[in-house]
Amino acid sequence: MTSPTVAGIDLMELAAKVEAAACGDRVLDCEIAVALREAPYTAPWATKFPDWRVQSLQGYTRAEVWDGDRLVGHWHSFAPYSASLDAAMTLIPDGLGVGWRMTDGAGGPTAEIWCVAIEGPDAPREVYHVGANPTATPALALTAAALRARAFLIEEERS
Numbered sequence: 001m002t003s004p005t006v007a008g009i010d011l012m013e014l015a016a017k018v019e020a021a022a023c024g025d026r027v028l029d030c031e032i033a034v035a036l037r038e039a040p041y042t043a044p045w046a047t048k049f050p051d052w053r054v055q056s057l058q059g060y061t062r063a064e065v066w067d068g069d070r071l072v073g074h075w076h077s078f079a080p081y082s083a084s085l086d087a088a089m090t091l092i093p094d095g096l097g098v099g100w101r102m103t104d105g106a107g108g109p110t111a112e113i114w115c116v117a118i119e120g121p122d123a124p125r126e127v128y129h130v131g132a133n134p135t136a137t138p139a140l141a142l143t144a145a146a147l148r149a150r151a152f153l154i155e156e157e158r159s
Contacts, residue, residue, distance in 0.1 A: 011035065018140055021082060022136050023082025023136060024080055024137070026080070028081070029080055030062065032081050032082075032143070034054055036091075051066040052064070052065050056087040060149035065079065068086055084139055088142040088143040091143060091148050106134075107134030108135050108137075108138075110139060110141050131148075
């Protein structure tokens with residue numbers, strides 16, 4: 001079984017990179033934005049071209065959209081997922097009924113996300129539960145857990 005990828009980015013690998021980070025990281029934030037296709041809504045190229053890349057030069061990070069060897073568009077405004085709990089909360093998948101919690105264990109902050117069915121004959125029942133490994137900050141923990149939850153949902157849709 002291969003790990004779910006979005007825009008060519010492996011979500012489980014990205015979650016592991018988030019867990020390994022020492023603090024908020026704009027390159028990680030850009031990779032998340034690219035994976036989730038969070039381009040400005042006014043950009044017509046946002047969905048037309050499949051080749052999205054993260055470019056980081058001299059401390060400046062931006063997402064780029066390419067058509068073959070031609071740069072079609074770019075943006076540098078994306079949420080600070082890895083540094084902000086508020087931004088990380090926006091990554092929690094919408095769905096049946098999502099809950100989450102943070103704990104501060106011996107190895108550092110961790111986060112858990114679960115989803116329960118709120119309709120149907122066997123409601124409530126747990127549909128999935130994912131957690132992040134200990135991280136350096138609560139925002140990193142919640143970001144990693146949200147990416148893992150999204151990967152789980154993609155895998156569920158495939159099967």
